[in-house]
Each structure stands twice: as C-alpha cells, then as structure tokens.
Amino acid sequence: MHNGDMTVCTNGKFLLYSDLGILKKSHEWWTHTAVILPSPDENGINYVTNSHGASMELWEFTDDLSFVGNKKSISYGDLFARMSNRIFKNTEYTDDGGTSWKKLPFPSNEYFQYFNVGHDGKLYYASNKSVYISDDSGLTFTRRDISIEYISYISSTKGDKFVLGAKNDGCIPDIYISTIQNPSLQKIDNEIGSYHAEKVFAGIDENISISECYYNFKNKNPIQDWQKIDFGNDLYDYIRQLLYLSNGEILALSDYNLFRSNNNGINWNKTNQIDYIYYDANISEKNGKLYVFGYDSVYFSNDFGNTWDGKFTGLNLFVNEVYSVQYSDKFDIYYYNGDNFASSAISKYNVNTLERKPINLGVNANNVQFISSYDGKILYILSYEQWPLKFTLNVSYDYGETFSTEQLNLPGDRVDYRLKVDHLGNLYIFTDKFVHMSSDDGQNWLDITPDFPELVSINDLNVSYDNYIYLATTGMGILKYKPQLAAPKGLKVIVYDDLNKNCLRDNGEPSVPIGKVGVNDLYVRELDDNGDASFRLHTIQNKVSLVINERLYETCQEFYDVTLDDDYTELSIPLKAKKYCAEVQASISAPFLRRCFDNTYYGQVCNNGNIEAEDVVAKVKLDPYFDLKETSVPIVSHIGDELVLDIKNLKAGECTSFSIKLNLSCDAALGQEHCMEIDATSGTRNCNEITSRVTYLDCQENVGSYDPNDKSIFVNGVKNKEYVEQEDKVEYLIRFQNTGNDTTFTVKIQDPISSKFDVTSIVPVAASHEYTWSVENGVLNVTFDHIMLVDSFKNEPLSHGFIKFEIALNRSTERNQDVSNLAGIFFDFNEPVITNEVITPVGKPVSTYDPDENPISLYPNPTNDIIHITSSNTSFKDAQIIIYNESGKIAMTTGLQVGSNRYIDVSGLPSGFYIIKIIGDKAAYKAKFVKM
Incomplete structure (x- = not known):
C-alpha cells in the first residue's frame, strides 16, 4: 500500500498488516483468485478482483480495510495491472x-502471454516473438519483434534496462x-543451483530421481551429479512417472510405454506387454505386486514388471482422473466415479467379482482425497467441509464397507492437502507449508515440517525403501529427514513398588501410579491408575527415564536403554x-483480573505422596481488594483475609480442582498488582513438615482491555517478570476465549517446547476446565474435550478458559x-489462534529496568x-520507542527527537497496562505506565 502497509488475500480472508508484520484488520470473504490493485496515492481508490465460480467482480476497499464492497461485475480476466487510476485487464x-x-x-x-507496467512507467505486452510498448498509458503502442518464444515475464528498470524472461x-x-x-x-547467466524440485522419487542409498518442471526428470546418486534421464532413440522420451521398486529396480512410464532400469536409471529397457497405458496412469506397488490401469483393463505383475497379466474391467477411467486410482490386495479398484456432485463420488470395483459399489461419505467428490495403504488392506479418505472448514480422516479396515472417523485440526484455511503412505505403515498429510506424519492411522500426528529460512514451499514427499523421508522443495531442492524410520513399535512402561528392594519384580509387588515417564527427552506421559504409560515409537534405540518424587522413592538406575526389536x-x-506418607500441594491462578467485576480463581490440590491423604484443607490468603462471593467446595472458615476450604480425602497421586469467585474492588488502581497465596495440609502423616513447605503465590496486575488468546510468564509467582534465573520456578499461563458465534466443543493447545527447557519437568498447576495432556516429539498437547465453551455473545464470563x-x-x-x-489454540475445527511469543532473558540483562539506576x-x-518522557542520559538522542501491551505484544512504535523533555501521543491505545522500551545508541531502558 502507499503508506507501507501490506494487504494479503487468501481464499477465505482479506488481511491488512502493518509494515512490522502486525495484523491490523481481517475481513471475511471467499474467492478462488484475487489480484490486489492498490492506489499509488493517499486519496485514490483501492481495488481488488474477486473470482469465484464462473463470475468475476471488481471490489473497492479502504486503506484501513474498514470498508470492502461496492463491487462491480466484470468479464473474466487472468491478467491485471494498474497505472495511476487506469486498470488494465488482458487487452482492455x-x-x-x-x-x-x-x-x-x-x-x-x-x-498475449503476459503484460506488465514497467518501473519506467511504460506498459509492456508480450506475444509470441513480439513485444508491444506504450508510453502513453495504452493509447498507442510500438511493436518490437524478437526471436524469443514463450515469454513469461517482461518489465524495465527506472534506468534504461529492458528485462525479459522466457520459459525453457x-x-x-x-x-x-x-x-x-x-x-x-x-x-545473462542465471544459474543459481538446483533450488527447485517438483517431485521426488526415492531409492536406497540416496539414489533418487526428481522432476524439476512437470516431466523433466533427472537422476542423482552419491557418486554422480545430476543427469537428465534419457531413453535413447525410443519412440517416446517424455517421462510421466517413475516408481522405485522394493527390489531396487525402477519403472518409468513414458507416454504409452513402460521402461525398466536395474542400474539406477543409467540404462533402460522397454518392458510393457500391455496394449495401452494411459500416460497419467497410476503405477502402484502393493507388497511386491504391481498394478496399473490400462484403457479398460487392470494389469498386474508378480515379478516386478517382467511379465504382466490383465483383466478386463469395462471401466473407462480416462475422464475420471485415472492418476488417482488406488488398489487393494483383494483386487479392488478405488476411483472417482465421475459425478463430482454426488455424496458417493468414490466407487469401488472388484475385478474378480465384477461388482461395482459406491462409497458414501456424505460429501462431494471435489471435497475428498483417498489413498490405500502399502499392503492394500486399509483405505484412507480425507474429506472436508466448508463454513466452517472441517477436516475428517475416514479409515476403513474392511475395504470401504465401514469407516472410523477422526476429526483433524489442520493448520491454516487451506484445502489442498495431500495424502501419502509408505511401506512401513505410516500415513502423511502435507501441503506446501507443513508435513505431518501418523503411525497409528491418524490417531496421533507428528509434525516433521523442516524449518529453514530458505524454504519456500514443499512440493512432494516420498519414502525410500531404506526408510528415509525425502522432500522435493522450492528454495532448498531435495531435503532428507535425518532420522531413519522404522515401523512404529509399542512400548509399555510399568512402574512398581519394589518391596524387598532387590530391583526385580516379585509376586505381589503393587504398581505405583505416581510420576511421569519420559522417552528420548521428547515424549512424556503421566502414569495411569495402573502405574502404566504407553508409547508408539519409530526409533529402535530409546532412552527411558522416570520423573518421581525423590523424597519418597529412589530408582535402581537413572535411565534405561530399551531396544525395540519386537512390535510390542x-x-x-x-x-x-x-x-x-502423604504430600499435599496446592496451586491457584486466574485468567485475568478486572476491576469492578466478579473474577474467578481456579485452584488445584494434589496428593503427591504414596498413601491416602485424609481431612485435606486448603488455606488461601486473599488480596485485600478482593470480596469473596462463592466457592465450589465447602468453607471451613473465613476470618479476615484467610479462607480455609474443605478438600476432604485424596488418594495417592490424586488431584482435585475447585474455584473461588471474587469481586475486585473499584478502589483498586488500573494496573495494580494483586496476589493470592495458597497452601494445603492433611490430617495424615505428612512427608513435608509445616516449616519446610513453600506456599504457592500468584501475582498479576488487573487489566482494562486485553487479548483473550495469549500467553504470559510467571517467575516465582510474579507475572511478566523481565528475566529468569536458572533456579527460578517458571510457569506459563495460556488464556483462550470463544469469540465465535456458537459453542465450542473441544479446545486443543499445541505448545512447542524449546530445547532450553526440560520437557520432563512439565507440571500443570491450574486450569479452568478438565483436560488431558502429554508431550509428543517435544510439543506439549493439552486437550479440553467436551468443554462446551459458550461464545462471548451468549455469556461473556463463561466464554473464557486457561491452563x-x-x-x-x-x-x-x-x-x-x-x-x-x-x-497454537484450536477451537473445534477452526484454524489455530497463535498466541504472542513470550521471550525472556536468562539472567538479569544489562539494560533491564532498575528503579535505582533508570x-x-x-x-x-x-x-x-x-x-x-524525561531522561538524564544524553545517549537518547533520536531514540527508538517500542510500547508493549500487557500480553507482551508490540502495540506501538515511534521515535524521539533530540531534546531533554519529549512526549508521545498514546491516545490511540486501549486502556490498560503498558511497558515502554526506549532504545538509544548505547543503552536501553524500560518503564511502566497505565493508559486510562
């Protein structure tokens, strides 16, 4: 935009960002394609094209995106450009x-193949071997004949350079x-390396082939560099598909012919004994058996393509996306039946029985993708519905007769997800931006998305028979996943009380349901009531450790090396x-505090001992500005600011939750800090004496306006402390609110944990609702199932939650x-809400705000x-100002001019608590202020 802001169009949203990348405005809409045509000056009108279905419109929008509308229907165009107030569409x-x-x-x-407005202000149109140039906004053109075909780009610099790009x-x-x-x-020389790969086909020992553009195949192995695959003087040299086989050979489909190579693509032999193979036919291997669809027959080979047998089907799948045909080990063919608006648009045809049967999922064909497993026994169908966008994975173990379903929380508002399977039984869902992998048919997913700044898009995925994942990308060429995969194996860890202390399990020794199990510092499970924790792992060698109450137990060894040779x-x-003994501990917190309103604290009391805790009570010290309204558990006493609650009995390892509703006095100043303290005791023999216990502290400021979905840090009970020391107690608070227009049934939180933290140390201390949690591949997963969180329009106080x-x-x-x-916070099947990033230094930084030195x-x-703003420090000449809101997000940036007494206008900020950071040439300081 003319003011430096940026507009972005997706299929479902029109977005406005500041020049710092902060989302300023979001407008809901729907389009297949959009071209943004902003005004070059402040007073002009901005336009955007909207193409959906068979219609196209030209919309107007304001700089701040407060208005999007006044649409006009226009004829279709695929190329648009703007010169001042003149808009060009194709040749109009x-x-x-x-x-x-x-x-x-x-x-x-x-x-015309392309047109553009050059940086010299001229209009350029490119046709086959000709360029038309206009320097009067398209009224007249001069023609320049050139000898170059397939022009894909044309422009000019502000100087005298004319630039042309042409496809090769x-x-x-x-x-x-x-x-x-x-x-x-x-x-000019534009060789910048093999940065783009359209598809990847993987063999063993890094013998792989790629297509760079459509069907331009090249082959690579560790010894040789890239080389184009060449079939010599055969009838066709236009490769459509490659398939690396489990026996080490390669099959290639070149238009209507099949070729084989047994030396990694160096030499090829024509092999097909098939009358007619459609050039986009899907060649598949299912446990050593090959399948391919011909004109009206399915062909199969039991000797890796040496010989082929065919069976007539009577199905002509040419117009029904033959490339997507899948096969089962029972000679079923799964295919699109051609009716894209039918709820049973996928059909199954059995070659032996000649039976044709629709597969009904209740969604249209253009809303599904499907694939069969490597052994041909499982059928996976990914379906989606729009408004709201909802994804469902349908899995059938009986060849499409019945399905189990799993709702998926997939990131973004995309629908172009792709399915892949490998020979180990893994399932993959990927787009150009992420890769997820499941080893249990979609029950659990592992995010294996590569994180490189050079990576532009992920284009394809393939798994070699020596168990490595390869990605074809734009920006990074071919990427190889470092861990070698294995068929996922089950590990069950059983923890028991070694009564005779011989480090062997003897008859009658009971389980211990207290503690956590960690595997490879990436996976964490709490022990269940039976003292068990179960995992599904890809790695053969694994390191297993326990996180236990060391005051009560000791282990026979620090960790256990486990080799998973068997499936279980x-x-x-x-x-x-x-x-x-019994060891009761209490904790408490609130999502936020607002003056003159009722606020709810949520507490938790756990018995971390190994015997039952009887007659448990929680002692809460209230902030003087709190007025008690009600509690969810019986009150034993309430004298002054001390509140005693009856928690009753807790079994070993058991936790219970409660809530306290309080009114925060209007006498409290905006931004004032309020603290709650809590401790718990029991009438049973206690592990921790009264003198050795530490009460739990929660201190946070009251707020005016706030972000309902955010994250903040507590250090030793104090919210948003500016740094943390190695021995400090660190806690994170994640808040969420249903701001939609209907009740949310499930809320899921995914929190990637930095390697600078110990994932096995995670302990949930307070939450607004019942939840389950685990750590998967270094990501904390919290699920509030059946939370029934009402929307803020129906009941604002009950629309909030936190952990x-x-x-x-x-x-x-x-x-x-x-x-x-x-x-990331997932509300049912909607795209995730990403919280602010909390960045905290370890150790007191040199520039941290100190009241005595500031x-x-x-x-x-x-x-x-x-x-x-006044300063006695002369280094703050032309200083930079950054203002952060209570959640740690940047709310405003500006600068200071030279002078000792300067000011800034914060009238545009919402009411609340803020931190101002002033950055000079040699130092930086922070200070707090409150906007009324």
Missing part, C-alpha cells in the same frame, strides 16, 4: 473503476536484458520406597540466552493521551 482498460471498458489498439488475431525446458526461465546503448537482447515391548521399572503449567530450565541453558514460548521518568502516569 477502464478509467471508472470497472463500469465501462475500452479495447486497446491491438490486432484482433494477436494473443527447465524451471528457471532464461533471462535477457537490453539497454539503450546495447539494444539487442543479451542472455514391556519394560518394568522398580521403585524403592524411602518412606510412606497454567510449571516447567524448569535445562541445566545446560546458560545465562545471557533468551528462552521463548508461544502456542534515568527515565514518565508523567503523567496514568495518562489519558500525552505522556512526557
């Missing part, structure tokens, strides 16, 4: 926002430049008890490093509009 233009269109003065038989047989176009001094087009392995781990968890720093995390954390003062504070 309009000066009145699309009301009327005029033809450009071109010959009627001329076909590769992905990188040829680029030509001419100047006034040298008017003939000169091809059990590991029994003994614990030797030091003593038997707070404790975590410890890794011992290897050093001072002067930053630890960061953010989370040369900055702010007044008036609180303020309604203007805040004055």
Whole structure:
C-alpha cells in the first residue's frame, strides 16, 4: 500500500498488516483468485478482483480495510495491472473503476502471454516473438519483434534496462536484458543451483530421481551429479512417472510405454506387454505386486514388471482422473466415479467379482482425497467441509464397507492437502507449508515440517525403501529427514513398588501410579491408575527415564536403554520406597483480573505422596481488594483475609480442582498488582513438615482491555517478570476465549517446547476446565474435550478458559540466552489462534529496568493521551520507542527527537497496562505506565 502497509488475500480472508508484520484488520470473504490493485496515492481508490465460480467482480476497499464492497461485475480476466487510476485487464482498460471498458489498439488475431507496467512507467505486452510498448498509458503502442518464444515475464528498470524472461525446458526461465546503448537482447547467466524440485522419487542409498518442471526428470546418486534421464532413440522420451521398486529396480512410464532400469536409471529397457497405458496412469506397488490401469483393463505383475497379466474391467477411467486410482490386495479398484456432485463420488470395483459399489461419505467428490495403504488392506479418505472448514480422516479396515472417523485440526484455511503412505505403515498429510506424519492411522500426528529460512514451499514427499523421508522443495531442492524410520513399535512402561528392594519384580509387588515417564527427552506421559504409560515409537534405540518424587522413592538406575526389536515391548521399572506418607500441594491462578467485576480463581490440590491423604484443607490468603462471593467446595472458615476450604480425602497421586469467585474492588488502581497465596495440609502423616513447605503465590496486575488468546510468564509467582534465573520456578499461563458465534466443543493447545527447557519437568498447576495432556516429539498437547465453551455473545464470563503449567530450565541453558514460548489454540475445527511469543532473558540483562539506576521518568502516569518522557542520559538522542501491551505484544512504535523533555501521543491505545522500551545508541531502558 502507499503508506507501507501490506494487504494479503487468501481464499477465505482479506488481511491488512502493518509494515512490522502486525495484523491490523481481517475481513471475511471467499474467492478462488484475487489480484490486489492498490492506489499509488493517499486519496485514490483501492481495488481488488474477486473470482469465484464462473463470475468475476471488481471490489473497492479502504486503506484501513474498514470498508470492502461496492463491487462491480466484470468479464473474466487472468491478467491485471494498474497505472495511476487506469486498470488494465488482458487487452482492455477502464478509467471508472470497472463500469465501462475500452479495447486497446491491438490486432484482433494477436494473443498475449503476459503484460506488465514497467518501473519506467511504460506498459509492456508480450506475444509470441513480439513485444508491444506504450508510453502513453495504452493509447498507442510500438511493436518490437524478437526471436524469443514463450515469454513469461517482461518489465524495465527506472534506468534504461529492458528485462525479459522466457520459459525453457527447465524451471528457471532464461533471462535477457537490453539497454539503450546495447539494444539487442543479451542472455545473462542465471544459474543459481538446483533450488527447485517438483517431485521426488526415492531409492536406497540416496539414489533418487526428481522432476524439476512437470516431466523433466533427472537422476542423482552419491557418486554422480545430476543427469537428465534419457531413453535413447525410443519412440517416446517424455517421462510421466517413475516408481522405485522394493527390489531396487525402477519403472518409468513414458507416454504409452513402460521402461525398466536395474542400474539406477543409467540404462533402460522397454518392458510393457500391455496394449495401452494411459500416460497419467497410476503405477502402484502393493507388497511386491504391481498394478496399473490400462484403457479398460487392470494389469498386474508378480515379478516386478517382467511379465504382466490383465483383466478386463469395462471401466473407462480416462475422464475420471485415472492418476488417482488406488488398489487393494483383494483386487479392488478405488476411483472417482465421475459425478463430482454426488455424496458417493468414490466407487469401488472388484475385478474378480465384477461388482461395482459406491462409497458414501456424505460429501462431494471435489471435497475428498483417498489413498490405500502399502499392503492394500486399509483405505484412507480425507474429506472436508466448508463454513466452517472441517477436516475428517475416514479409515476403513474392511475395504470401504465401514469407516472410523477422526476429526483433524489442520493448520491454516487451506484445502489442498495431500495424502501419502509408505511401506512401513505410516500415513502423511502435507501441503506446501507443513508435513505431518501418523503411525497409528491418524490417531496421533507428528509434525516433521523442516524449518529453514530458505524454504519456500514443499512440493512432494516420498519414502525410500531404506526408510528415509525425502522432500522435493522450492528454495532448498531435495531435503532428507535425518532420522531413519522404522515401523512404529509399542512400548509399555510399568512402574512398581519394589518391596524387598532387590530391583526385580516379585509376586505381589503393587504398581505405583505416581510420576511421569519420559522417552528420548521428547515424549512424556503421566502414569495411569495402573502405574502404566504407553508409547508408539519409530526409533529402535530409546532412552527411558522416570520423573518421581525423590523424597519418597529412589530408582535402581537413572535411565534405561530399551531396544525395540519386537512390535510390542514391556519394560518394568522398580521403585524403592524411602518412606510412606502423604504430600499435599496446592496451586491457584486466574485468567485475568478486572476491576469492578466478579473474577474467578481456579485452584488445584494434589496428593503427591504414596498413601491416602485424609481431612485435606486448603488455606488461601486473599488480596485485600478482593470480596469473596462463592466457592465450589465447602468453607471451613473465613476470618479476615484467610479462607480455609474443605478438600476432604485424596488418594495417592490424586488431584482435585475447585474455584473461588471474587469481586475486585473499584478502589483498586488500573494496573495494580494483586496476589493470592495458597497452601494445603492433611490430617495424615505428612512427608513435608509445616516449616519446610513453600506456599504457592500468584501475582498479576488487573487489566482494562486485553487479548483473550495469549500467553504470559510467571517467575516465582510474579507475572511478566523481565528475566529468569536458572533456579527460578517458571510457569506459563495460556488464556483462550470463544469469540465465535456458537459453542465450542473441544479446545486443543499445541505448545512447542524449546530445547532450553526440560520437557520432563512439565507440571500443570491450574486450569479452568478438565483436560488431558502429554508431550509428543517435544510439543506439549493439552486437550479440553467436551468443554462446551459458550461464545462471548451468549455469556461473556463463561466464554473464557486457561491452563497454567510449571516447567524448569535445562541445566545446560546458560545465562545471557533468551528462552521463548508461544502456542497454537484450536477451537473445534477452526484454524489455530497463535498466541504472542513470550521471550525472556536468562539472567538479569544489562539494560533491564532498575528503579535505582533508570534515568527515565514518565508523567503523567496514568495518562489519558500525552505522556512526557524525561531522561538524564544524553545517549537518547533520536531514540527508538517500542510500547508493549500487557500480553507482551508490540502495540506501538515511534521515535524521539533530540531534546531533554519529549512526549508521545498514546491516545490511540486501549486502556490498560503498558511497558515502554526506549532504545538509544548505547543503552536501553524500560518503564511502566497505565493508559486510562
């Protein structure tokens, strides 16, 4: 945009971002394709095209996206450009926002491949071997004949350079430049490496093949460099598909012929004994048996393509996307039946029985993708519905007769997800932006998306028979997943009380349902009531450890090396008890505090001991500005600011939750800090004496306006402390609110945990609703199932939720490093809401705000509009100002001019608590202020 803001169009949203990348406005809409045509000046009208179905419209929108509308129907166009207030569409233009269109003065038989407005202000149109140039906004053109075909780009610099791009047989176009001094087009060297791969086909020992553009195949192995695959002087040399076989050979489909190679593509032999193979036919291997669909028959081979047998089907699948045909081990063919608007648009045909049967999922064909497993026994169908966007994975173990379903929380508002399977039984869902992998038919998913700044898009995925994942990408060429896959194997860990302390399990030794099990520092499970924890793992060698109450138990060894040779392995781990006692601990927190309103604290009391805790009570010390309204458990006493609650009895390892509703006095100042303390005791023999216990503390400021979906840090009970020390208690609070228009049934939180933290130390301490949690591949997963969270329009107080968890720093995390954390919040099947990123230094930074050293003062504070900044530090000449809101998000940026008494206008900020950071040439300081 003319002011530096950026607009982005997706299929379902029109978005406005600031030049710092902050989302300022979001507008819901629907389009297949959009071209944004912003005004070059402040007072002009902005336009955007909207193509959906068979219609196309031209919409107007304001700079701040507060208005999107006044649409006009226009004829279809695939190329648009804007020059001042004139809009060009193919060979037409309009000066009145699309009301009327005029033809450009071109010959009627001329076909244009591309046009553009150059940086010199001229208009350029490219046809086959000709370029038309206009320097009067399209009124007249001069023609320049050139000898270059397939022009894909044309423009010019503000100087005298003319630039032209033309497609060749590769992905990188040829680029030509001419100047006034040298008017003939000169091809320039644009070799920048093999950065693009359209598809990847993987063999063993890194023998792989790729297609760079459509069907331009190349082959690579560790010894040789890339080379184009060549079949010599055979009838066709236009490769459509490659298939690496489990016996090490390669099959290639080149138009209507099949070729085989047994030396990694160096030499090829024509093999097909098939009358007719459609060039897009899907060649598949199912457990060593090959399948391919011909004109009206299915062909199969039991000897890797040496010989083929065929069976007539009577199905002509040419027009029904033959490339998507899938096969079962019972000779079923799964295919699109051609009716894209039928709820049973996928059909099954059995070649032996000649029975044809529709598969009915209740969704249209253009809303499904399907694939069969490598052994041909399982059928996977990914279906989606729009408004709201909802994805369902349908899995059939009886060849499409019945299905189990799993709702998927897939990121973004995309629908172009792709399915892949491998020979190990893994299922993959991927787009150009992410890759997820499941080893249990979609019950659990592992995010294996590569994280490289150079990566533009993921184009294809393939798994080699030596169990490595390869990705074809734009920006990074071919990527190989470092871990070698294995068929997922089950591990069950059983923890028991070693009564005779011999480190062997004897008859009658009971299980211990207290503690957590960690595997490879990536997976964490709590022990269930039977003292068990189960995992599905890809790695053969695994390191298993226990996280236990060391005051009660000791282990026979620190960790266990487990080799998963079999499909299922059990590991029994003994614990030797030091003593038997009850250990009750309490914690409490609230999602937010608002003055003059009722606020709810949510508490939790757990018995971390190994015997039952009887007559448990929780003692809560209330902040003086709180007025008690009600509690969810019986009150034992309430004297002054001390509240005692009856928790009753807790079994070993049991936790219970409760809530306290309080009214926060209007006498409290905006941004004032309020603290709650809680402790718990029991009448049973206690492990921890009263003098050794530490009460739990929760301190946070009250707020005016706030972000309902955010994350904040607590250090030793104090919210948003500016740094953390190695031995500090660190907690994160994740808040969420249903701001939609209907009740939310399930809320899921995914929180990637930095390696600077110890994932096995995670302990949830408070939550608004019942939940389950685990750590999968370093990601904390919290699920509020059947939460029934009402929307904020129906009941604003009940539309909120939160979870707070404790975590410890890794011992290897050093001072002067930053630890960061953010989370994704999924409401039912909607795209995730990403919280702010909380970045906290380890150790006190040199520039951290210190009241005794800070040369900055702010007044008036609180303020309604203007805040004055005075400084005794002369280094703050032309300083940069960053203002953060209570959630840690950037709310405003500006600068200060030279002078000792300066001010900024904060009238546009919502009421609330803020931190201002002032960055000078040699130092930076922070200070707090409150906007009324």
